[in-house]
Amino acid sequence: MQRQAAPLARELCAVYLLLIVYATLHPITSWRGAAMPPWAWLTHWPAITLPSDVVFNVLAYMPLGALLVWAAAPRLRGASATLTAAGACAALSLLLESLQTYLPSRTPSMIDLTANAAGALAGALVAPLLLPLLTSEQLHRLGQAWVLPGRNAARALILTGLWLFALLFPESLLFGHGNAFAYLGGPISGYPFTPAEFARVETAVTASSLFAAGVMLLCALSPRAPRVASLALLLAGACALRAMSQAILFGSESAWAWLTPGAFRGLLAGAAALLITLALTRTMRLALLMIAVTFATVVVNIAPANPYYIAIVQGLNPGRFLDFNGLTQLVAAAWPFFALLYAVLALAEGERR
Numbered sequence: 001m002q003r004q005a006a007p008l009a010r011e012l013c014a015v016y017l018l019l020i021v022y023a024t025l026h027p028i029t030s031w032r033g034a035a036m037p038p039w040a041w042l043t044h045w046p047a048i049t050l051p052s053d054v055v056f057n058v059l060a061y062m063p064l065g066a067l068l069v070w071a072a073a074p075r076l077r078g079a080s081a082t083l084t085a086a087g088a089c090a091a092l093s094l095l096l097e098s099l100q101t102y103l104p105s106r107t108p109s110m111i112d113l114t115a116n117a118a119g120a121l122a123g124a125l126v127a128p129l130l131l132p133l134l135t136s137e138q139l140h141r142l143g144q145a146w147v148l149p150g151r152n153a154a155r156a157l158i159l160t161g162l163w164l165f166a167l168l169f170p171e172s173l174l175f176g177h178g179n180a181f182a183y184l185g186g187p188i189s190g191y192p193f194t195p196a197e198f199a200r201v202e203t204a205v206t207a208s209s210l211f212a213a214g215v216m217l218l219c220a221l222s223p224r225a226p227r228v229a230s231l232a233l234l235l236a237g238a239c240a241l242r243a244m245s246q247a248i249l250f251g252s253e254s255a256w257a258w259l260t261p262g263a264f265r266g267l268l269a270g271a272a273a274l275l276i277t278l279a280l281t282r283t284m285r286l287a288l289l290m291i292a293v294t295f296a297t298v299v300v301n302i303a304p305a306n307p308y309y310i311a312i313v314q315g316l317n318p319g320r321f322l323d324f325n326g327l328t329q330l331v332a333a334a335w336p337f338f339a340l341l342y343a344v345l346a347l348a349e350g351e352r353r
Contacts, residue, residue, distance in 0.1 A: 011094075013064075022326075062120070065119065065124035069081045069082060069085045083124075147220055152342075160213060164237055168328045175214055206263050210235065211289075214235075217231065217234055218274075219282070223265040
């Protein structure tokens with residue numbers, strides 16, 4: 001008998017659904033009235049379509065189709081789960097494409113709807129094949145041994161994943177999440193640091209943000225989990241993602257340009273702090289998480305913008321990157337605030353016990 005879907009599947013499905021909605025409607029500004037009805041685009045097949053756009057849409061909806069199947073188990077199984085997930089994704093895409101009619105920067109089309117529905121169907125078809133593995137007794141025992149039970153652990157894992165995902169946004173400071181003023185267009189221009197001061201700022205932000213992400217991961221792991229190895233994997237994954245992002249956006253010669261002396265010192269300091277934190281209690285780690293997130297966010301928002309990064313980002317090829325860039329920028333700007341909310345709720349729950 002299959003086990004019920006883990007809280008992680010449902011929580012991740014909800015988060016991914018919200019990300020899809022935001023990416024499809026980005027930027028959610030300048031709404032307008034339209035002379036044509038919202039369904040007029042159903043007959044619109046663009047004469048020119050970039051293959052990369054089609055691939056982007058297919059790949060974006062594949063995880064959503066799979067997650068819906070996993071989240072519905074065991075209430076829905078087999079063909080009913082696959083068809084329900086694919087149909088729900090197609091209906092969602094139909095609604096979002098229709099809403100794009102009222103956004104001047106977006107152009108709905110049948111190609112987008114078809115690609116989205118095809119991606120969701122592909123994910124929904126693959127999901128049942130992987131479900132026995134995800135619900136196997138061996139994986140269940142491993143999860144019980146390594147991951148703490150309950151929704152708090154699932155949310156900590158999701159927030160850790162979102163921290164990694166946000167690294168795909170080209171921040172001028174390594175791990176510099178939480179730049180709300182830059183995202184909202186605030187008036188703060190930044191304190192004019194000297195190069196030496198800027199290096200120290202980068203060290204502080206890198207260490208604090210890495211520490212916060214590592215503590216978030218520790219909040220999901222049980223004492224029996226290989227926590228040191230998990231933290232090392234988090235650090236390696238963060239560096240790999242940053243290098244991959246740099247290579248894709250700025251060219252392979254810039255893959256490791258982010259590894260400045262200030263960033264390197266921050267990586268070492270953050271890793272050392274995490275190792276020390278292993279000896280602390282959960283409550284103390286949560287308190288330090290709040291301090292680290294607050295400190296890093298404040299520093300990120302008062303640090304000056306990097307003119308080199310601004311010039312490069314503005315010159316990037318528009319296309320679908322603008323959708324993805326808007327999404328990663330939102331996640332990067334919002335992550336510290338969700339991390340603080342998580343820590344507050346986790347501490348409050350601990351007090352009630």
